[in-house]
Amino acid sequence: MSEPINWASLSPRERDALVAERVMGLSKSDARQAGLNCPTCGYDGQWSSGANWRTLVPQYSTDIATAWQVVEKLKEKYEFQLLLDHGQWSFSVFRGDKFTVYGSTVPEVICLAALRAVGVEVE
Numbered sequence: 001m002s003e004p005i006n007w008a009s010l011s012p013r014e015r016d017a018l019v020a021e022r023v024m025g026l027s028k029s030d031a032r033q034a035g036l037n038c039p040t041c042g043y044d045g046q047w048s049s050g051a052n053w054r055t056l057v058p059q060y061s062t063d064i065a066t067a068w069q070v071v072e073k074l075k076e077k078y079e080f081q082l083l084l085d086h087g088q089w090s091f092s093v094f095r096g097d098k099f100t101v102y103g104s105t106v107p108e109v110i111c112l113a114a115l116r117a118v119g120v121e122v123e
Helices: 012-022 064-074 106-117
Strands: 027-030 045-048 079-085 088-094 098-103
Touching: 012 106, 064 106, 079 106, 088 106, 098 106
Parallel strands: none
Antiparallel strands: 027 045, 079 088, 088 098
16 A cells, blocks of 8 residues: 655645546647647646647646546445535545545545545545
8 A cells, every 4th residue: 555645745746646547537748759748837748548649748737627637537436425515525425435635625626526536545
């Protein structure tokens, strides 16, 4: 079993990459050889689920519309509930057992819950 991932220590881009790989099934391939890196924004590779599909890492952890793609992926296997209670968001996933993740933004709780649902230990 691997060490838990410290979510707070990750940059938003690292969080997005983690969700892209572990939840969404996308893979990073080194694009520097193809000249696809961008020194301005720091983009250093391509994300693909097929040989012809290229895009920047989606902003799963910060953009609600993009985070909703994670919800769509989750609902293929799980039931869930998103609630706002006293200014705190919660996202519960039902997968035989139930677990709940809490946070200050909807995209963040979606990502944290999705990672936990697929077996990634995040603290």
